[in-house]
Amino acid sequence: MIRLAIVATALSVAVMIVAIAVVTGFRHAVTEKLFSFMGHVHVVRFDETKSSALNYSEPVYYSHGLADSIRKILHVTDVYPFVEKPVLVQANGNMEVLGLKGVNRDYHFMKGITTTGKWIDYSDTAYSRQIMLSKTTANLLNINAGDSVLLDFYENSELRIRKVRVCGIYHSGMEEVDKNFGVCDIRLLQRINNWPADSINGYQVDLSDNQYADTVDAYIHYNLIYAPLEAYTTVENYSSIFDWLQLISLDGVILLVIMAVVSIINMGAVLLILMVDRANMIGLLKALGMPFSQTRNIFLGIAALIGLAGILLGNAFALGLCWLQVHYGIIQLPEDVYYMHYAPIRIVWWQVGLIDAVTLVLCVFCMWLPTLYIRRIQPARVLQFK
Numbered sequence: 377m378i379r380l381a382i383v384a385t386a387l388s389v390a391v392m393i394v395a396i397a398v399v400t401g402f403r404h405a406v407t408e409k410l411f412s413f414m415g416h417v418h419v420v421r422f423d424e425t426k427s428s429a430l431n432y433s434e435p436v437y438y439s440h441g442l443a444d445s446i447r448k449i450l451h452v453t454d455v456y457p458f459v460e461k462p463v464l465v466q467a468n469g470n471m472e473v474l475g476l477k478g479v480n481r482d483y484h485f486m487k488g489i490t491t492t493g494k495w496i497d498y499s500d501t502a503y504s505r506q507i508m509l510s511k512t513t514a515n516l517l518n519i520n521a522g523d524s525v526l527l528d529f530y531e532n533s534e535l536r537i538r539k540v541r542v543c544g545i546y547h548s549g550m551e552e553v554d555k556n557f558g559v560c561d562i563r564l565l566q567r568i569n570n571w572p573a574d575s576i577n578g579y580q581v582d583l584s585d586n587q588y589a590d591t592v593d594a595y596i597h598y599n600l601i602y603a604p605l606e607a608y609t610t611v612e613n614y615s616s617i618f619d620w621l622q623l624i625s626l627d628g629v630i631l632l633v634i635m636a637v638v639s640i641i642n643m644g645a646v647l648l649i650l651m652v653d654r655a656n657m658i659g660l661l662k663a664l665g666m667p668f669s670q671t672r673n674i675f676l677g678i679a680a681l682i683g684l685a686g687i688l689l690g691n692a693f694a695l696g697l698c699w700l701q702v703h704y705g706i707i708q709l710p711e712d713v714y715y716m717h718y719a720p721i722r723i724v725w726w727q728v729g730l731i732d733a734v735t736l737v738l739c740v741f742c743m744w745l746p747t748l749y750i751r752r753i754q755p756a757r758v759l760q761f762k
Contacts (some may be wrong), residue, residue, distance in 0.1 A: 377646050377650060382386065382682055382686045384646075385678065385689075385735070387680065387693075388639035388686075389694065389731065390634050390691075390693045393691065393694035394626060396727050396728075397724075398628075399627075400720045400722045401720035402716075403625065405716055405720040409489065411582075413550075414486060414490045415581055415582045416583040416609065419446070419605055419607050420578030420606050420608065421604050421607070435459075435569070435577065436576060438574045438663060445600050452581060454582045454604070456480065457572075458576060458578060458580050459569070459577045461529065462476075463474050463527050463558075464503070464529075467517040467518070473516060476507070478562035483735055484734055485546065489548045494521075494544050496543055496544075496560070502567075504656065505541060506541050507543070507560040508543060509525075510547060512547075512551075512554040520540060521544075522541065525540060525541075531569070540560070541613065546559070565741065586610075640739065675741055680739070691728070695723070696724060701718070701719060705717065706718075712751070
């Protein structure tokens with residue numbers, strides 16, 4: 377029974393650790409992909425829908441002073457001006473509608489997005505005739521890096537066509553990005569819009585950590601910008617994705633509670649069986665004058681040892697599984713649904729420590745009820761069968 381209790385506790389702990397590692401890893405992987413392309417905060421012209429700069433027909437004027445002031449904010453890593461515009465991309469008889477994101481030579485993807493080929497060459501004094509498309513779009517158009525495509529822009533009911541070369545292909549795994557965006561030289565879109573060099577759609581602000589996004593957003597809003605500019609976080613612009621992640625986190629919490637309850641029930645049942653099996657010993661200790669509290673502490677100590685052994689075994693098993701998943705990607709996922717090829721793992725050590733500590737405390741604390749059985753054992757009845 378003790379061995380079964382250790383194994384049951386180990387399995388419960390292992391499931392809890394793996395579950396929280398997967399949920400944390402999934403949240404981190406999805407948000408990292410989105411922030412790598414979109415940044416954390418956007419400063420753009422006010423829009424009630426907070427949907428996309430593609431809806432902005434009027435430019436805002438780039439201010440070096442504003443960009444420098446934003447860069448000085450704590451946790452801000454960089455600020456990029458950008459222009460976005462819808463375009464029809466044609467190649468090999470195929471067509472796709474995208475939003476082209478025009479950026480300058482300082483722009484770069486953060487971690488979470490993979491690329492093949494080369495980055496855009498900005499050496500042309502007019503504008504670069506190179507773009508980057510997603511792997512999803514490239515597959516739909518049946519093209520590779522180095523191929524040429526036609527860009528059809530509709531401006532004031534007039535069709536304007538540009539032939540460009542696909543210099544590289546990026547892949548984020550997120551449908552909201554891969555199916556909807558391409559990257560080009562910001563000067564190309566300014567030329568198509570007939571805008572001067574200081575006209576943009578807005579500023580993309582990258583942070584060292586998303587937890588500071590709301591603080592930076594509020595600081596920019598109240599201290600640095602005036603109407604018609606407004607600051608929005610990426611979480612606000614893509615609230616549906618983050619609501620979905622919140623539901624996944626809730627599922628993880630529910631699983632943790634269920635496994636904790638299962639572990640407690642297992643421990644309680646084992647301890648009760650153990651006390652019934654040791655009824656003669658308890659009766660003898662009572663007959664010798666041992667008080668109830670000391671007898672109870674013996675079994676609580678056994679419960680603590682069982683819980684500790686189960687926790688250590690569960691940690692070893694769970695961390696071993698996590699290591700295998702990180703290095704070999706054993707559990708595969710459909711990327712079109714989950715935004716990644718395999719189940720992501722992210723070990724946060726304080727979460728592991730908290731699971732271990734709470735499990736041990738709950739196991740010992742919830743053993744008090746089974747130990748009340750000790751009071752019902754009468755030495756005269758149990759010792760007569762010795």
